[in-house]
Amino acid sequence: MSEPVLEIRNLNVGYGLGDQAVRAVRDVNLTLHRGEVLGLAGESGSGKSTLAYGVTRLLPPPGVITGGQVIYHPGNAEPYDVLALSDLQLRRFRWNETAIVFQGAMNSLNPVHKISTQLTDVLKAHDPKMSEHSRNVRAREMLKLVGIAADRMDAYPHQLSGGMRQRVMIGMALILQPQVVIMDEPTTALDVVMQRQILGQLIELRERLGFSVIFITHDLSLLVEFSNRIAIMYGGRIVEEAPAASIYRDALHPYSAGLLGSFPALRGPRRELTGIPGSPPDLKGMPSGCSFHPRCPKAFDPCAGNIPVLGRPGTPDGSSRSVACWLHPTEQPVGL
Amino acid sequence: MKYFLQRLAFYLFTAWAAITLNFFIPRMIPGDPVQALVTKYQGQLSSQAIDSLYVLFGLDKDANLWQEYINYWKQLFAGDLGLSFTFFPTPVSEIISNSLPWTLLLVGITTVISFFLGTGLGILAGWRRGSWTDGLLPVTTFLSSVPYFWLGIIAIYLLTGPDSFFPSSGGFDSGLVPAWDQYFIPSAIQHSLLPALTILISSVSGWILSMRNMMVTVASEDYITVAHAKGLSDRRVAMSYAARNALLPNVSGFALSLGFIVGGTLLVEIVFSYPGVGFQLFQALGASDYPLMQGIFLIITISVLVANLLADIAYLLLDPRTRKEG
Numbered sequence: 001m002s003e004p005v006l007e008i009r010n011l012n013v014g015y016g017l018g019d020q021a022v023r024a025v026r027d028v029n030l031t032l033h034r035g036e037v038l039g040l041a042g043e044s045g046s047g048k049s050t051l052a053y054g055v056t057r058l059l060p061p062p063g064v065i066t067g068g069q070v071i072y073h074p075g076n077a078e079p080y081d082v083l084a085l086s087d088l089q090l091r092r093f094r095w096n097e098t099a100i101v102f103q104g105a106m107n108s109l110n111p112v113h114k115i116s117t118q119l120t121d122v123l124k125a126h127d128p129k130m131s132e133h134s135r136n137v138r139a140r141e142m143l144k145l146v147g148i149a150a151d152r153m154d155a156y157p158h159q160l161s162g163g164m165r166q167r168v169m170i171g172m173a174l175i176l177q178p179q180v181v182i183m184d185e186p187t188t189a190l191d192v193v194m195q196r197q198i199l200g201q202l203i204e205l206r207e208r209l210g211f212s213v214i215f216i217t218h219d220l221s222l223l224v225e226f227s228n229r230i231a232i233m234y235g236g237r238i239v240e241e242a243p244a245a246s247i248y249r250d251a252l253h254p255y256s257a258g259l260l261g262s263f264p265a266l267r268g269p270r271r272e273l274t275g276i277p278g279s280p281p282d283l284k285g286m287p288s289g290c291s292f293h294p295r296c297p298k299a300f301d302p303c304a305g306n307i308p309v310l311g312r313p314g315t316p317d318g319s320s321r322s323v324a325c326w327l328h329p330t331e332q333p334v335g336l
Numbered sequence: 337m338k339y340f341l342q343r344l345a346f347y348l349f350t351a352w353a354a355i356t357l358n359f360f361i362p363r364m365i366p367g368d369p370v371q372a373l374v375t376k377y378q379g380q381l382s383s384q385a386i387d388s389l390y391v392l393f394g395l396d397k398d399a400n401l402w403q404e405y406i407n408y409w410k411q412l413f414a415g416d417l418g419l420s421f422t423f424f425p426t427p428v429s430e431i432i433s434n435s436l437p438w439t440l441l442l443v444g445i446t447t448v449i450s451f452f453l454g455t456g457l458g459i460l461a462g463w464r465r466g467s468w469t470d471g472l473l474p475v476t477t478f479l480s481s482v483p484y485f486w487l488g489i490i491a492i493y494l495l496t497g498p499d500s501f502f503p504s505s506g507g508f509d510s511g512l513v514p515a516w517d518q519y520f521i522p523s524a525i526q527h528s529l530l531p532a533l534t535i536l537i538s539s540v541s542g543w544i545l546s547m548r549n550m551m552v553t554v555a556s557e558d559y560i561t562v563a564h565a566k567g568l569s570d571r572r573v574a575m576s577y578a579a580r581n582a583l584l585p586n587v588s589g590f591a592l593s594l595g596f597i598v599g600g601t602l603l604v605e606i607v608f609s610y611p612g613v614g615f616q617l618f619q620a621l622g623a624s625d626y627p628l629m630q631g632i633f634l635i636i637t638i639s640v641l642v643a644n645l646l647a648d649i650a651y652l653l654l655d656p657r658t659r660k661e662g
Contacts, residue, residue: 058565060556061466094567102565107558110577111657112584121576122566156656172566 004073005179005212006032006055006098011068013047013054021066022283024050026236028068029310029334032180034075037206037213039223039244041259042233043280048216049103051233052182056098057083057090072097075179096126099173101166103185108169109157116153119143119172126176142171147201163194170202174209182214187222199226221263224248232256235281235291238310241334242321252313252323254298290326302326309333339659343648347641354637359408362626363401373421392419417634418627422619428631431616436598436635438507439605439612442528443597446535451590453536454543458586459579461544462551472544480541485603488534492607495530502530505609531608535601539593543586550582557581584655588647595643598636 013025025047032038040048053059055070070082074097085093102108109118119139123130130138140150146167157165166186173181183202187195203226206213215227223230224244231241232255240253251257258276278295281287287294293303302308303326311330312318322334370389374381381389411418417428461469496504508514509523554560555578563573602614609615613632620628651658 056565058561060561091567091569094565096567100562100565102558102562108562110559110563110581112581112655113576114656121568121572125566125568125572158657169562 002034004031005034007071008055009069011054012066013050014064014066016062024236024283025054028238030231030238032212032214035210035212037215037227039227039230040214040216041218041220041223041230043218045280046233047236048233049184052184052216056100095122096176097178098180099178101169101173101183101186109165111157115155115168122175142175146171162190166198178211180212184216220259235286240323246317246321252328253325254296255292298327347645351641358630358634359405362630417631420628421625422623428627431628432631432635435611435613435616442532442612443601446532447593447597450536450540451543454540455547455586458544458547459551462548463574465552476541476544479538480545482538484534484538484601485607487538488604488607491530491534503527507611531604531610534604547586550585551578554578554582587650587654591643591647591650595640598639
């Protein structure tokens with residue numbers, strides 16, 4: 001496997017402090033490798049977005065990172081911990097190394113500034129010496145890259161369709177050629193045709209430019225198609241992580257299997273949709289043991305008692321995947 | 337552009353309606369201004385003089401209402417607002433042009449200062465939410481609910497007196513003649529300080545509150561998070577992204593408040609006996625001086641309409657979403 005570009009180590013993120021705090025992300029270990037698309041899936045409230053905001057230190061108050069490390073490997077320099085950067089270093093790191101396309105991409109553009117202003121101000125902030133002309137040239141280039149006519153440079157966001165706005169955001173994310181692009185439900189607000197068009201384009205761009213993607217969505221069927229590896233989150237923890245094909249073929253964790261069962265696959269034979277009974281856990285009062293056990297069809301004795309650790313399962317392809325489930329007790333825990 | 341012309345047409349229509357009402361209302365009020373004058377001069381007027389007074393006020397009985405209305409417009413375009421009763425035979429336009437500069441300078445300058453100061457503080461308080469600036473909020477809420485005139489009365493009670501630097505009334509020392517010289521100007525400034533402070537203190541809080549609240553609302557928008565994620569400096573995010581968008585309601589509020597400058601802060605001018613339009617209107621009311629009232633109402637109406645137009649233009653310039661294509 002290729003070298004890592006972003007390593008999340010024992011990350012804990014909570015909202016609020018003290019007794020009132022809600023732990024939204026718990027002991028997450030996740031590694032993004034160079035050039036891969038890592039999918040992150042889970043129900044609403046599973047901590048996917050919080051994880052993304054935590055990694056980039058963009059948590060809105062009262063969110064706080066309570067522990068862990070986010071190690072970034074620049075490729076040509078020593079790796080460093082993003083969470084330990086000073087404000088100035090962080091500002092330089094942002095967008096240069098890690099860009100984000102947000103969930104509310106429809107509202108990600110400032111309505112009162114032209115597209116060109118919003119594309120070029122990021123260039124200005126990161127490279128003050130760049131001339132205005134070359135900034136504009138670069139912005140046009142990016143628009144062309146995502147399939148928008150360069151004459152839309154002077155348009156305001158409200159003059160663009162939802163799909164176009166999302167493309168502008170993707171173009172904006174790539175303008176500084178970052179190593180990592182985090183996409184937080186980038187296509188949720190778009191129709192299915194537009195979703196696939198934009199994702200297809202993104203994958204093509206990734207092959208051309210070679211960045212890595214963390215793709216966050218609750219739509220597992222999309223991930224199966226577009227990502228290399230998939231991590232499934234439940235109740236703030238990663239419960240399973242495996243190559244996309246392995247998850248699709250035989251998900252080890254009952255929750256992953258449940259998620260897969262609740263979406264119609266875009267290709268392949270017809271099958272019955274099942275869904276997962278119950279509702280996502282309350283982060284304030286998590287069930288004991290495995291947080292999924294009250295909803296799990298396969299729950300047995302140890303589930304309610306102890307939290308299963310994420311580790312390599314004893315299956316034949318066990319070296320390439322990890323799971324946190326008592327059905328697959330592990331010999332090699334991940335990240336400890 | 338089309339939108340702008342539509343607005344302009346609307347304001348012209350409104351102005352016409354307001355002026356027409358302004359013409360009819362005094363004529364519907366029972367009583368006759370000439371009779372009031374006759375009483376005032378206690379029968380010392382000859383019947384000829386009374387007749388000519390009727391003609392002078394445009395109330396000669398020969399002309400029908402329509403004729404009067406046409407004449408009214410003609411006079412209006414000639415800048416003739418009629419003659420004042422109380423200051424007979426001074427033309428109303430002269431009285432207004434004497435009192436207008438006082439109001440424009442006092443209320444105009446304080447409105448502008450108050451807007452910029454309040455908006456600036458509001459940006460700061462909104463952006464630094466959760467810091468010590470939040471402590472200012474109860475104070476501003478209190479001050480914004482205090483009426484101008486009450487604050488003025490308190491100021492006069494506490495700060496003026498025989499030995500005080502602050503004069504309690506008037507626009508300048510009674511011994512001086514209005515002129516642009518080294519005696520009159522400092523005196524005028526000295527007299528304006530207290531009313532200006534009164535207006536400033538009670539109006540600045542409104543700007544602070546509304547700007548702060550808009551900042552807080554805008555700060556939770558997605559594009560602010562994006563701006564942070566882009567690695568823009570905090571200052572740039574605060575000014576170009578947050579404040580720029582939060583400013584919109586305040587700017588239209590500001591344009592509207594410009595319209596009320598001419599109307600003056602009537603009560604402040606009354607409390608300080610300040611020689612502005614508001615005080616003049618107060619005197620006109622007391623003396624049933626219809627032409628003067630009519631003239632002042634006209635000026636206020638027009639300035640409110642112009643201010644509304646300014647607000648529309650400001651919005652067109654600041655918010656691209658209001659600009660229609662084509």
